[in-house]
Amino acid sequence: GCIMYAMIFGTPPFETQQVESTYKKIRSNDYRFPENVPISEAARELIKASLHSTPECRPSIEQMLNSRFFAEQVVPKTLPESA
Numbered sequence: 001g002c003i004m005y006a007m008i009f010g011t012p013p014f015e016t017q018q019v020e021s022t023y024k025k026i027r028s029n030d031y032r033f034p035e036n037v038p039i040s041e042a043a044r045e046l047i048k049a050s051l052h053s054t055p056e057c058r059p060s061i062e063q064m065l066n067s068r069f070f071a072e073q074v075v076p077k078t079l080p081e082s083a
Helices: 002-009 019-028 041-050 061-065 068-072
Strands: none
Touching: 002 041, 041 061, 041 068
């Protein structure tokens, strides 16, 4: 969840200028989706599920791979070396 969020938005979901504030945001699961970055509803759903405050409620890797986000995306079988 945190990695996917950071890949899309360029920063971790809970990051602040002060470590204690960051920990407080993590404990309270306080994050926002930046309004200036377009994101699909499928991506938003997957990030919300994977950042669920109760670890047992987070999707497994298999559930994530079977999510609407991955089902709707075209995933190339290989990438060029330049990638």
